Amino acid sequence: MRGLLATMGNAFAEARANRAALGSQMAVMVLNDVVWVVFWVLFFRRVGSVGGWDARRILLLLAVLTTAGGITLGLLANARRIGTMAVEGELDAVLTLPVAPLPYLLLRRVEPTNLGDLLFGVCLFVLSGRPTLGRTAVFVGVVLASATLITGFLVLTGSLAFFLGRSEGGDLGFHAIVLLGSYPVDVFAGVAKVLLYSVVPAAFVSTVPATLIDSFDAGRAAALAAVAGAFGLAGWATFTAGLRRYTSGSLWTRA
Amino acid sequence: MIATWFLVTLRTEARRVTAERGGLVVAVVFYVVVVAVLAGLWRVAAATNGGTIAGYSAVALTWYIATSEAAVVALNIRMIDDIGRAIGSGAVAVELLRPVPVLALRVAAELGRSLPRLAACVGTGVVVATVSGGAPPRPATLALAGPSLVLAVACNIVAQHAFAAIAFWIRDAGSAWFLYQKLVFIIGGMLIPLEALPGWLHALANALPFRAMAYAPARLASGHFEPRLLVEQAAWLGVLLVAAGAVFRAGERRLQVVGG
Numbered sequence: 001m002r003g004l005l006a007t008m009g010n011a012f013a014e015a016r017a018n019r020a021a022l023g024s025q026m027a028v029m030v031l032n033d034v035v036w037v038v039f040w041v042l043f044f045r046r047v048g049s050v051g052g053w054d055a056r057r058i059l060l061l062l063a064v065l066t067t068a069g070g071i072t073l074g075l076l077a078n079a080r081r082i083g084t085m086a087v088e089g090e091l092d093a094v095l096t097l098p099v100a101p102l103p104y105l106l107l108r109r110v111e112p113t114n115l116g117d118l119l120f121g122v123c124l125f126v127l128s129g130r131p132t133l134g135r136t137a138v139f140v141g142v143v144l145a146s147a148t149l150i151t152g153f154l155v156l157t158g159s160l161a162f163f164l165g166r167s168e169g170g171d172l173g174f175h176a177i178v179l180l181g182s183y184p185v186d187v188f189a190g191v192a193k194v195l196l197y198s199v200v201p202a203a204f205v206s207t208v209p210a211t212l213i214d215s216f217d218a219g220r221a222a223a224l225a226a227v228a229g230a231f232g233l234a235g236w237a238t239f240t241a242g243l244r245r246y247t248s249g250s251l252w253t254r255a
Numbered sequence: 256m257i258a259t260w261f262l263v264t265l266r267t268e269a270r271r272v273t274a275e276r277g278g279l280v281v282a283v284v285f286y287v288v289v290v291a292v293l294a295g296l297w298r299v300a301a302a303t304n305g306g307t308i309a310g311y312s313a314v315a316l317t318w319y320i321a322t323s324e325a326a327v328v329a330l331n332i333r334m335i336d337d338i339g340r341a342i343g344s345g346a347v348a349v350e351l352l353r354p355v356p357v358l359a360l361r362v363a364a365e366l367g368r369s370l371p372r373l374a375a376c377v378g379t380g381v382v383v384a385t386v387s388g389g390a391p392p393r394p395a396t397l398a399l400a401g402p403s404l405v406l407a408v409a410c411n412i413v414a415q416h417a418f419a420a421i422a423f424w425i426r427d428a429g430s431a432w433f434l435y436q437k438l439v440f441i442i443g444g445m446l447i448p449l450e451a452l453p454g455w456l457h458a459l460a461n462a463l464p465f466r467a468m469a470y471a472p473a474r475l476a477s478g479h480f481e482p483r484l485l486v487e488q489a490a491w492l493g494v495l496l497v498a499a500g501a502v503f504r505a506g507e508r509r510l511q512v513v514g515g
Contacts, residue, residue: 028433035437039446046308046451047300166277175285183292187299192291 003099008107015110022112029116033066036182037124051186056128058184061210063125064139065181068146068205070118072154077111079151082158082239083170092248102155102239135213142209142224149204149228153177155235162242173200181205201227260355261363268367279375286328286376290383293446294320298388309450315477316448317388321380322400323445323473326407329373334365334412335432338419342506351507358416358503365412373408377401392478399482403472406488410495411439411468417499423506438463444470448477467491 015022037059044055053061072079082105085091094101125131125139157173180202185193197203204227212221272279297316301308311319331337338361341347350357384391391397418435440446442456443465449457460466471484 032433032437035441039441042441042447042452042456043300045453047304050296050300050303172281172284176288179289180292183296187296188292192295 003097004103004107007099007104011108011110015112015115022115025112026116026119029113030120033062033117033120033124036062051184053184053186057210057214059124059128060213061184061206062182063121063129064143064146064209064213065121065178065206066117066124067121067139067143068150068209069178069181070114070116070121071143071147072150074111074114074116074118076106076151077109077114078105079154080158080170080174081109082155083161083167084158086159086161086242086246087165087167089246089248091243091246095243095246101243102236106151106155129213134216138213138216141221142212145224145228146205146209148232149201150177150181152228152231152233152235153201156231156238159235159238159242162239162245176200177202177205184210201231204228257355257359260353261359264360264363265367265370268364269371272368272371279372282328282372283375283379286324287379287383289328290321290324290380291387293324294384294387309448311448311450311477312392314389315392317384318391319448319473319477321384321388322404322476323469325373325376325380326404326411326469326472327439327445329369329376329408330411330415331365331368332436333432334415335419335435338416339422339431342419342422342510345510348510351510356500356503357507358500361416362409362412366409369408369412370405373404377404391476393480396475396478396480399480399485400472400476403475403485403488406485406492407468407472410464410488410492413492413495413499414464414468417495417502420499420502420506423502423510438465439468442466443468444473448473464491464495 040058040062041055044050044053044058048054078085085105091101091105094104097104121143125136129135129139131139154170154174154177158167158170160169161167177200180196180200183202185196185203185207188196193203204224208220208224212224294317297308297311297320298313301311301313301316306312308316341350347357350360353360415432415435418431421431442449442452442460442463444460445468449460449466449470452460460470467488471488474481475484
């Protein structure tokens with residue numbers, strides 16, 4: 001555990017080393033997120049509401065998504081690189097260390113750009129999420145569940161590269177979960193809706209958490225926790241199984 | 256001679272992309288997911304607004320999104336970042352040794368990489384739009400949308416080079432691609448038809464080149480017979496080429512490479 005904490009400390013120190021770059025990269029991502037807010041505001045200004053979703057609710061959804069995405073892609077930045085590292089044989093150095101490989105990999109790198117997402121998400125919730133003590137507590141809980149789910153899903157899809165020999169599946173998983181998570185699932189119907197609650201669990205990444213903040217329901221919260229836990233475990237299991245098939249690339253990298 | 260180099264580079268890169276089936280498949284799958292989601296959203300929105308939004312029916316919106324997304328997904332999303340790295344690291348110096356302008360060579364390579372992806376996305380998009388939305392609102396306009404898509408991709412590639420050339424001065428264009436991309440998304444009409452924007456933003460979008468990169472082919476594919484859009488795109492392509500050429504020439508004069 002001490003080793004992992006030291007790893008995380010190093011990752012932060014690295015990110016902080018170039019303060020100007022850290023600030024500008026975070027600012028760019030905040031600006032990027034603001035554009036999405038602009039799009040949704042323009043959209044709902046034109047159409048009113050869709051499937052029970054209006055501008056206020058969609059901003060809450062964005063707050064959850066960007067905060068959870070910021071945690072995964074900012075603080076656990078290697079989550080989206082598992083597939084590439086597996087295929088290109090970049091895990092040699094990690095396997096020699098006296099720590100569990102997956103937690104080490106996840107904590108090894110901080111991505112300053114996505115820390116902007118984290119900052120933006122929290123600010124958006126404070127500004128538009130009508131924060132009370134109760135709503136803030138639910139926000140924190142659902143964001144952590146959502147971040148666990150995104151991380152588990154990215155590790156799972158990335159680890160498929162150990163078996164398939166290609167990393168495109170991980171890239172696709174990343175784009176799919178982020179893209180689909182940024183839309184309210186209630187506007188979809190039929191098979192698409194079923195898929196968004198199962199194969200690509202985007203519904204549990206943002207729609208369900210945002211709904212829980214507005215109207216908390218114990219059953220739905222338990223379902224969110226269960227799905228997040230299941231994907232977390234599935235990611236861990238797939239990575240562990242995949243490591244047995246890992247082939248060294250004779251590359252000594254810092255992962 | 257430049258024309259020969261241009262065509263050879265274009266053909267070589269196109270063959271390379273076609274040979275890498277995995278990358279092509281990922282691009283197409285990503286495109287299908289984006290179109291399914293975004294077009295689905297607009298169809299639901301149209302249905303709850305009496306069947307049309309800003310003059311576009313649900314079917315027209317489906318074809319609009321399928322086309323605007325094809326024009327953008329066909330390109331390397333981080334092109335500005337890649338060009339900036341090549342300039343910032345000095346790698347571009349090797350390209351200066353060739354007997355053709357760096358800009359021409361790079362545009363040819365990017366065009367070669369993008370066209371196979373564009374063809375794959377368009378082929379898939381026609382199927383997705385027909386199945387999910389319905390037959391094209393006015394099939395004749397698709398004949399204009401084809402060349403318009405190629406012009407859109409060309410305008411986008413040249414404009415990204417003009418943007419990325421900032422790296423000659425600040426040695427890093429890493430952040431510029433995020434901002435550029437968002438301009439194409441909103442005032443380029445990729446996510447939302449320009450007619451659905453508020454008046455002032457619509458007027459601003461009409462005055463800028465980004466509408467040539469997504470809106471123009473999408474507007475045509477959504478059943479609007481407006482050949483002037485092709486003329487407008489060709490004009491913007493000319494302006495962007497002149498601008499990118501000037502910026503590259505000025506940048507190349509101040510390029511300093513240490514070591515190798």
